[in-house]
Amino acid sequence: MEDKIIYEVLRVIDRKSIFLESHLKRMKNSFNLINEEFLVSYEEISKEIEELIESENRSEGNIKITFGVNEKKLRVFxxxxxxxSDEMYMNGVNTILYFGERENPNAKIINDTFRERVNKEIKDNNAYEAILVDSNGHVTEGSRSNIFMVKGNKLLTSPVKAVLPGVTRGEIIDIANKVGVEVEEVEYKYSDIDKLDGMFISGTSPKILPIKTVNSINFNADNNLIRKLMKEYDDEIEKYIKNH
Structure with a gap:
């Protein structure tokens, strides 16, 4: 029987694993969703990461943590x-719509077939990311990211039941609440995307990345609300590094 592999990818900046606690909390949640026990402690994983950073002498990069449900083996690499690029942050990126959804959106489980199909579409369309649309025509998430939408001074995002509860997504919602930006979890029709004032991608590698186009729909990447959140998020990372 093929082993189910639960995984997390986290970002290292200045030799610190950013938002590690939130990543491990989500990893534990992925196990709960498939009724399996998460057998590794926070201390154990934290130590493995520190030793890896030390042995490879890396001050930045992405680390993947995997745990095979049957094999019961932790890997950190x-x-x-x-x-x-700076240009992408300034001008935004091109995205496409992809009509499909992941089997268990809330759990981070490796699914190579789905990933290959989406990657082919992204490559064929010369896009940065694919925005997934479910069978009801609602925008859910990116193929490897979360998606936020801006309508006036309000931030919209898909209900958490329909998406992977991204660590960056959670941080952005906390930041928005802190600076007085209203956040609404909403089932948003893909056919109404042209009524939005802006959209952005969030994730471990991209952080907050403005969207320039969705298929043939254009957006202004220099949206004030998006720029404000980008700055606040970078400040939050700096604070995290200082405190750890």
Whole structure:
């Protein structure tokens, strides 16, 4: 029987694993969702990560943590990463719509077939990311990210039951609440995307990345609300590094 592999990818900045506690909390949740016990302690994983950073002498990059449900083996290793360029942060990126959804959106389980199909569409369309649309025509998440929408001074995002509860997503919602930006979890029709004032991608590697186009719909990447959240999120990372 093929082993189910639960995983997390976290970002290392200045030799610190950013938001590690939130990543491990989500990993534990992925196990709960498939009725399996998470057998590794926070201390154990934290120590493995520290030793890995030390042994490879890396001050930044992405680390993948995997745990095979049957094999019961923890692996912690650096993986190739690709961070957006300054130009992408300034002007936004191109995205496409992809009509499909992950089997268990709330759990981070490796599914190579789905990933390959989506990656092919992204590559064929020369896009940065694919925005998933479910069978009811609602925007859910990105193929490897979460998606936020801006309508006036309000931030919209899919209900958590329909998406992976991303660590960056959670941080953004906390930041928005702190600075007085209203956040609404909403089932948003893909056919109404052209009525939005802006959209952005959130995730471990991209952080907060403005969207320039969705298929043939154009957005202004220089949206004030998006720029404000980008700055606040970077400040939050700096604070985390200082405190750890």
């Amino acid at each position: 650096f993986i190739e990463h690709s961070y957006p």
